[in-house]
Amino acid sequence: MPGTLIVFSAASGAGKTTLMNRVMPSFPNVVYSVSATTRKPRSGEIDGTHYFFKTEEEFEKMIEKNELVEWNKVHSNYYGTPKSFVEQKLAEGKDVIFDLDVFGKINFDKVYPQAIGILILPPNLEELEKRLCLRKTETEETLRLRMENAKKEIDFALNKGKYQHVIYNEDLEAAVIELEGIMVKYSSLKSSIQSGS
Numbered sequence: 001m002p003g004t005l006i007v008f009s010a011a012s013g014a015g016k017t018t019l020m021n022r023v024m025p026s027f028p029n030v031v032y033s034v035s036a037t038t039r040k041p042r043s044g045e046i047d048g049t050h051y052f053f054k055t056e057e058e059f060e061k062m063i064e065k066n067e068l069v070e071w072n073k074v075h076s077n078y079y080g081t082p083k084s085f086v087e088q089k090l091a092e093g094k095d096v097i098f099d100l101d102v103f104g105k106i107n108f109d110k111v112y113p114q115a116i117g118i119l120i121l122p123p124n125l126e127e128l129e130k131r132l133c134l135r136k137t138e139t140e141e142t143l144r145l146r147m148e149n150a151k152k153e154i155d156f157a158l159n160k161g162k163y164q165h166v167i168y169n170e171d172l173e174a175a176v177i178e179l180e181g182i183m184v185k186y187s188s189l190k191s192s193i194q195s196g197s
């Protein structure tokens with residue numbers, strides 16, 4: 001049976017990365033699709049593990065050569081899903097998880113309409129603003145911009161995104177249980193959690 005494809009999307013500050021990192025170890029058959037990006041590596045990020053870090057020129061070559069399942073410009077950097085990685089993992093019988101922005105997910109669906117979409121949202125916009133402030137990475141201007149973008153993304157995702165599941169991440173432990181519950185619903189993932197760690 002071909003592997004399951006699961007797409008995660010979230011507004012920034014929704015806690016997607018924390019949630020994925022908590023749940024992934026329970027699903028040994030699931031691999032994370034490593035995207036290509038022109039964003040500079042953050043401290044601790046490893047080329048080939050977190051992203052394939054590319055120059056703009058390299059990335060544009062990948063687009064030209066049709067090497068990406070989908071791509072998008074997010075916060076002025078390119079991000080895209082390399083075809084070869086997905087095809088190789090599916091051929092190995094793996095389930096694959098993707099982290100895509102809400103607009104990239106629409107293009108992804110054109111290639112893999114069978115993919116399961118999971119949208120992670122903060123409980124409300126006030127909470128999102130509070131979390132972004134706590135990170136202390138934003139100026140007043142970038143905070144305003146991020147909040148405006150988040151509103152647009154959430155609106156788009158809820159109305160046009162075709163996500164089968166929406167998780168409102170208010171309490172991390174509750175969200176972890178909810179996400180695990182969703183993932184075991186899909187049969188190949190279920191066998192992986194049962195035989196897993």
Ligand code: 5GP
Nearest residue numbers: 035039071072074079080081099100101104
């Ligand atoms: P970050 O730079 O914080 O790792 O990611 C920024 C945004 O890019 C997030 O919304 C993430 O979901 C999105 N992203 C990461 N990889 C891809 C990809 O391959 N394609 C698309 N469309 N978005 C991606």
